[in-house]
Amino acid sequence: MKNRLKVLRAERDWTQARLASQLEVSRQTVNAIETGKYDPSLPLAFRLATIFGRPIEQIFTPDSAALDGE
Amino acid sequence: MNETIRSSLLTKLCGDMTARDRRNLNRANVWMAVWLACFALSTWLIKGERVAAGPVGWLVAAVPTAVAIGAILAFGRYLREADELQRKIQLQALALGFGVGLFFGFGYRLFEGLGAPQADISDASVVIAFFYFVGLWLGRRRYA
Numbered sequence: 161m162k163n164r165l166k167v168l169r170a171e172r173d174w175t176q177a178r179l180a181s182q183l184e185v186s187r188q189t190v191n192a193i194e195t196g197k198y199d200p201s202l203p204l205a206f207r208l209a210t211i212f213g214r215p216i217e218q219i220f221t222p223d224s225a226a227l228d229g230e
Numbered sequence: 231m232n233e234t235i236r237s238s239l240l241t242k243l244c245g246d247m248t249a250r251d252r253r254n255l256n257r258a259n260v261w262m263a264v265w266l267a268c269f270a271l272s273t274w275l276i277k278g279e280r281v282a283a284g285p286v287g288w289l290v291a292a293v294p295t296a297v298a299i300g301a302i303l304a305f306g307r308y309l310r311e312a313d314e315l316q317r318k319i320q321l322q323a324l325a326l327g328f329g330v331g332l333f334f335g336f337g338y339r340l341f342e343g344l345g346a347p348q349a350d351i352s353d354a355s356v357v358i359a360f361f362y363f364v365g366l367w368l369g370r371r372r373y374a
Binding site for chain 1: 246247248250251313314315316318370372373374
């Protein structure tokens with residue numbers, strides 16, 4: 161799954177640590193999501209959507225391979 | 231003492247953690263340290279025949295198990311409340327440790343039948359612990 165987390169965070173000039181603190185997760189988790197190594201749970205994705213004030217689908221997009229499999 | 235716990239191997243292997251996770255993991259580490267001390271003391275008392283078989287001996291033997299319940303509950307709380315990526319890393323490490331330990335335990339019996347030295351459960355627990363730490367290290371690297 162791809163995401164725009166890094167862009168959205170940069171627009172607000174937030175550090176990974178600050179976003180992690182708001183989400184109540186570790187900085188490693190934010191970094192792993194940003195780099196696409198880890199897909200967050202649905203509750204965490206909703207928290208991200210709330211923090212950035214955007215719908216989930218504007219933050220996360222499925223890989224084309226995942227869509228092809230449907 | 232606190233600094234020692236904070237810099238413990240388990241805490242270091244878990245890498246970046248929230249304050250809540252660090253607190254819960256430190257609590258579990260303290261329980262583990264107490265269990266280890268109780269187990270060593272009980273072993274020293276029982277193996278050295280410093281306590282006689284009977285109610286006192288049974289009590290001495292039961293103390294580490296009672297403390298272990300506290301350690302399991304503390305680690306369970308850490309896992310329940312942990313940051314979701316930390317929980318995933320921990321579960322994968324536990325699965326690796328348990329899986330390798332289990333198959334090592336059964337597999338080694340075949341070698342024992344061929345004349346390899348006898349192994350007991352403490353040998354399997356060393357394998358479990360080793361691969362658990364390997365799993366933590368791998369998880370930390372994978373999601374770094």
